[in-house]
Amino acid sequence: MNPYYAWPIIFVIFAYFIAVDQSIATYVVLIWKLGKLKYDGLKWMILNDPRNPIVKFMIERKYHKMIKKFEKQLNKDT
Numbered sequence: 001m002n003p004y005y006a007w008p009i010i011f012v013i014f015a016y017f018i019a020v021d022q023s024i025a026t027y028v029v030l031i032w033k034l035g036k037l038k039y040d041g042l043k044w045m046i047l048n049d050p051r052n053p054i055v056k057f058m059i060e061r062k063y064h065k066m067i068k069k070f071e072k073q074l075n076k077d078t
Helices: 003-020 022-048 053-077
Strands: none
Touching: 003 022
């Protein structure tokens, strides 16, 4: 038997169990939500963790621009 036939068979068996038992359907939905939650947490950690050198560079660049803007306003006012 070709291994490509195994995946649809497993999927059909899994779909049958979901259709027959409501608790399995609830479990699948909760597992799906847990996976999305873990993915969002990992994405947030990658994009916002200050130990990440790319994020650290972006934060420093933002504050450097802010400092230049404030210095320009300060020099303009005096």
